[in-house]
Amino acid sequence: MAGSRFNPNDADKLISTERKELIPSNKVIEMLDLSKNDTVADLGAGNGYFTIPIAKGMKKPVYAVDIESKMLGMLKEKAVEEQIDNINYVVSDLENIQLDKGLVNKALIAFVIHEVPNLDKALCEIKRILKPEGQLLLLEWEAVETEIGPPFHEKIPSEKMGELLRENGFDIEVTHLNSAIYVITAKAV
Template sequence: MSEKRFDPKKAHKLVDPIREEIVPPQKILELLSLSGDEKIIDLGAGNGFLTLPLAEATSERVMAVDVEDGMLGMLDDRAKEQNIRNIDRMKSQIEILKFPDASFQRAVAAFVLHEVDGIERTLREIKRILTTNGQLLVLDWEEVESDEGPPLDHRIHSERMEKLVENEGFEVEKGHLNGDIYYISAKVG
């Protein structure tokens, strides 16, 4: 396992009610401006913290991508418990996505881009699978000391992430959910 990658042994932290206060799923849905019929991909889906609310917000399929089988298994269990049936899953790294061009209207990359090697290549790949007028929503840890999240040296400052995303041709809007977590809403022109 890469030293930057989230440790699946800590998966319980991803569904802790405190996390819902820090990263409110309803706020994430608002940032995505969903009309209810979008095909969505959740990159680094983990155990489904955002995948499940995304699936409830669309009549289409949601693709959950994660590199860890165990995390995808937890996602399956949670979806079954909540009777959510419009989720597909794929074990894969997000640097190379095995989907045709323009497959999704929305992509969510929550707390995962700081883990990848070759972030520019990854952003190009995400852009490739998005439709014209599609949207990428990046959530990640600000480059500040905090008790939660990855070590400081693994984080990517919001201004740097904004530039990286802009450099790949996205139209970008940046904001913060709180002092520790930023979002970048990036549209494909």
């Protein structure tokens, strides 16, 4: 199932004008239904497209988790520029997330899950780091032909992702941001 990993040398694509129009960060963050006292993990944080605006509104630390230390370095530079000091940077894959059990009550994973070799293990790990009744917001590319996103064969259909989440102990709700992107709100049960 795992696709090829995103190349950090292409990080500018993650903050392009086209991407901002297709995936408005404020709209996605609203879907997380955050309060200032939530503890949040951005899994596959990359260069901070979602992490920075989330951290701006939070009292508690935001955990930026990414397998690529280079991406986290870019995120750290942006955070320093914007005088944001409540981000904890965690180099980790998603099959063995380097966070404590029950640490966060909200987690975001955006456009990364298709790169994970063992989805069941990653979903189990996400559930492990969530507090009871914690919420996951998962964004992924729908299995349709588009000019953006990973190649078609790497995309995971929303129906299949929903099934995997249910099998791993989540209650889910599936919506679409647009025809190319689905959003799954999942609560650990």
